[in-house]
Amino acid sequence: MKVKVKVVLKDGILDPQGKAVLHAINDLKFKGVGDVRIGKYIELTFDSLDQSLVENETKEICQKLLANPVIENFDYEIEELT
């Protein structure tokens, strides 16, 4: 089973990396972009097929390891492998 995790800065937390990318985008003459926020994307592959174990471990891994709950939010999707 594959789990796709996104970790993003909370609203209101400054994102200097995003600002730098926005400058680069403007330097390349793209007109449309008004704001950029940068986050992390993590794919966890579980050997187990037990949905509730996967969900519990994912939540705990995000809280303890992948996200800093003071400044970041996380969000995940569980994807069944065919």
Add this chain to the structure above:
Amino acid sequence: MKVKVKVVLKDGILDPQGKAVLHAINDLKFKGVGDVRIGKYIELTFDSLDQSLVENETKEICQKLLANPVIENFDYEIEELT
């Protein structure tokens, strides 16, 4: 309009950051995870509501700036703001 971009390493490209996170997960006694791959997640906010402009600019920004096409794939979703 908001565009959510994911940039991931191509299959077969070594991901030492993912390996490090996998070690940390195992050290924390989580049993289920077999593999970890780390990517980037970028949210672009467009001022424009023109779907085709947004799509074209997103594609070009990904190719020129956000992803390294030699080792990375990208993928995006366009989300209408309500």
